[in-house]
């Protein structure tokens with residue numbers, strides 16, 4: 379059933395990669411010849427009938443992406459565009475772990491060269507992002523975070539309710555955009571986080587206009603460790619996927635929400651977010667425009683190469 383739906387992806391060379399267990403199929407499309415349907419992407423990402431992945435990432439020159447070429451004209455440095463698709467074939471604006479895997483893939487495929495300490499830029503549906511190669515991974519500047527329901531959030535510090543499956547009661551939450559939408563819920567302790575049923579989507583009300591990813595977080599007690607880094611544990615139910623082992627933009631949203639809730643006590647800038655697939659770093663840094671950027675850091679790996687489909 380799924381093989382007949384692979385379309386132009388059949389015969390395409392791919393790499394399989396992950397960033398803290400958030401896994402991706404990556405393909406290069408240097409001449410922008412691939413037209414991907416949601417069904418084809420879902421078939422490749424299927425865990426039983428396909429290669430299996432949380433998402434598919436297509437590397438395509440920014441200048442060849444309809445609707446985006448003009449946006450990037452004044453930024454010739456962002457040569458490659460990250461065309462990100464979720465496991466179900468839906469399009470997402472941004473993927474923080476995906477960006478790190480994307481950078482690693484571009485280097486491994488010889489599509490860019492980047493030494494430790496050097497930076498480069500990519501295009502994405504959430505704009506231009508700068509990525510820096512670290513000794514043990516990558517850091518990406520995802521830009522400013524924002525409140526989705528600004529007025530409600532400013533007045534009450536929460537703006538929505540989330541009911542996990544099997545729970546009688548809904549919990550207060552805060553919806554944050556990192557380019558893509560997130561709704562963050564705090565749980566009282568780590569055991570509740572561990573026992574949470576994330577086989578089905580939690581109920582969110584109100585749902586942001588384009589849907590949302592839901593992050594359940596438990597801030598550590600005390601929040602800041604001796605090294606000055608605030609610690610948070612997180613599990614996530616991703617839009618277009620289900621539960622994943624990690625979500626980079628989700629980790630940024632989680633840190634931003636906990637920081638927002640704690641703003642009366644401290645403005646903490648360094649965060650470590652522990653997810654089932656590892657740990658990612660989040661830094662809030664003042665930018666030249668007088669705002670605040672969000673920097674996500676963590677590892678990325680490639681685990682396989684191959685050809686999609688069989689002949």
Ligand SMILES: N[C@@H](CCC[C@H](N)C(=O)O)C(=O)O
Pocket residue numbers: 400464469470471472473474475476558559591616617618619622624625626627628
């Ligand atoms: N796992 C990603 C986010 C991927 C997109 C998300 N499912 C959405 O639909 O917004 C990350 O690491 O940020």
